Amino acid sequence: MPEGALEVDRISKRYGDVVALDEMSLTVRPGEMLGFVGSNGAGKTTTMRIALGVLAADSGDVRYDDAPIDRTVRTRIGYMPEERGLYPKMKVLEQLQYLGELHGLSRAEAARAVNLWTERLGIAERRGDQLQKLSLGNQQRVQLAAALIHDPAVLILDEPFSGLDPVAVEVMSDVLREMRDRGVPVIFSSHQLELVQRLCDRVGIVRRGRMIADGTVEELRSSAPPQLTVHAPQAPADWAEGLQGVSVVDSANGRTTLQLDETADDQQILRAALDTGPVHEFSRARPSLTELFRDVVTEETDE
Structure with a gap:
């Protein structure tokens, strides 16, 4: 042993x-x-x-x-x-x-x-x-x-x-x-x-x-920046662009994953999503290990 x-x-x-x-x-x-x-x-x-x-x-x-x-x-x-x-x-x-x-x-x-x-x-x-x-x-x-x-x-x-x-x-x-x-x-x-x-x-x-x-x-x-999943089926692809403290991680078929920094206002994000039509999902999450690893590799490539 x-x-x-x-x-x-x-x-x-x-x-x-x-x-x-x-x-x-x-x-x-x-x-x-x-x-x-x-x-x-x-x-x-x-x-x-x-x-x-x-x-x-x-x-x-x-x-x-x-x-x-x-x-x-x-x-x-x-x-x-x-x-x-x-x-x-x-x-x-x-x-x-x-x-x-x-x-x-x-x-x-x-x-x-x-x-x-x-x-x-x-x-x-x-x-x-x-x-x-x-x-x-x-x-x-x-x-x-x-x-x-x-x-x-x-x-x-x-x-x-x-x-x-x-x-x-x-x-x-x-x-x-x-x-x-x-x-x-x-x-x-x-x-x-x-x-x-x-x-x-x-x-x-x-x-x-x-x-x-x-x-x-x-x-x-939990140490990574939080993410927000928004399912707004009628939203255009660029609906979240320009929102403070927000970057788009992924967007497809009306479902958008956003990464938030400390300046992001989720109520502002929700209002922007509702302006495009109905919102079926609006939930916070943490990135998976795969997403964390992808970020590391992306940083390495950028450097």
Whole structure:
């Protein structure tokens, strides 16, 4: 059972003039699932590889249970890379058995773990097949089994849901929840933000190698400017233009989503909407995680 948190403390990494990480910091506590999101090239994979010791940071520290991560600790980390890292011509059973023993399990312990996780992940009947003969989704399940085979104290997964069908997504989700509930710190990156919002206790949004937002989904949503949804079916497309403190996020089929700043007057907005005809909906909301992420990417592109 895991004892402590995984801490990434102000790590930086450069490749020549390219800054991959700029004092990146994050913490994943025992029994917590952190969703790690950002655009391609933002630094997510580099952070994970430094945490694993695959890459060396130029500065900063990575700790587990308040101690630097050494070789012994690394053997207790379960890692699932974005690029499948298993042997395509090796049979599923043979390589999972081999990986279990490589992590220090006895032959009998590894065999029990292989049976457990292949059954749990729905690939028991494919244990005798070469990996390359499996569908991409089943290869992904084998990759997850490889990360779990040694009962890891920390779980780090890079795009684990990529290429999975809905059934496999639910299987993967259930396993990650199970590991979290056992007290394992779980961190995964994903571009499937609806999944991140549904599964994660906390979300970290990274941009250009820095963590720019970190908190629960509700904390992140509540810190963003409020939005107003207005359904005025007879309103022209530009009806909200010129209103103080208002910017149009989206408008289609008479339904308009507005973003408000502190100077916006919702009564003025309502009067403007009513001037166009009937108003069927007028409700405040907070942006979804997808909308928050879109704003971050837009800011990055603008810069």
